[in-house]
Amino acid sequence: MNKVLTLTAAAFIATSGLAFAQDSVVIEVPQSARDYVIAHPADPVVIEDELSQGYVVPQNIVVRPIPESPGYGYIYVDGRPVIVSMQNRRVVYLTDTYGDVPGEVITYVERNPVDTIIIDGPVATGTVIPENVPLVAVPDQPRYSYVYVDDGRPALVDNGTRRVVWVR
Template sequence: MNKVLTLTAAALFATTGFALAQDVLVEVPQGARDYVIANPSDPVVLDDSVSQGYVVPERIVIHEIPDNPDFGYVYVNGRPVIVSMRSRQVVYLSESSKAVPDDAITYIERHPVDTVMIDGPVSSGTVIPGDVMLNDIPDQPRYSYVYVDQRPALIDRSTRRVVWVR
């Protein structure tokens, strides 16, 4: 019975923006979550498994959320992670590792375009240079796409950052 209650509570926290931090319920405002999604940072790679309560190492730069100074964020392996600025403890992370619409991915995989050349490796967080033409995705004005090394890459139009790459 305790497992069922724990799983139910975890699902509620993941979908509502509430999180447990040091056994205290923390509400992460929707505005903070929206800001983090709209302003992806360069991704960091951590060898550890990141979950609620994980303490982000000091060597990792935590980005501020302007209207919510109690919270900061990082992108870990392409996932947005919100942390307490006081303790560096993770207070919110999306349970889904894919924060992009499935129909956008389906569209770009069904509509390949010529490959573009970009210096260096392309991964989530890479900024696509301004001289590279982006391709539109119908019904997805937030996103565009390119193909790099024969691989589709979904781009956030406002920042030109890669948000997903095959």
């Protein structure tokens, strides 16, 4: 029973924007900050360690500020938005999802490869795919299409903006 309650509480916290700081203080990340981070993807950074709540982001990684929430900044790691306290560089919010992209969409894209295309410059979260590049629709997901880029990596694209929202 205790495991069920713990898992239920963890699920609530993961979806509500609440996070526990290192000293077990609950931090509520404003919805506006989470919305901003999803709407403004950044180039991904590489973190070798296991990323979790309370992790201190190394000084050599640039944390972008969130304009309407000056106490917070963000980075993208593996296509996932990560919100960081600007005071101590600790991770205060991250999810197991890729922004608002459902996991089954990622699974579909990875299980249905297409011919690779070459795009000038690096392809990362936030890259705009040129209009002349054909996109492949994701069935039952009118918001998304995809391509495989450069070295055979899948990239999920928002149909409205042609921006990459996830890339392996």
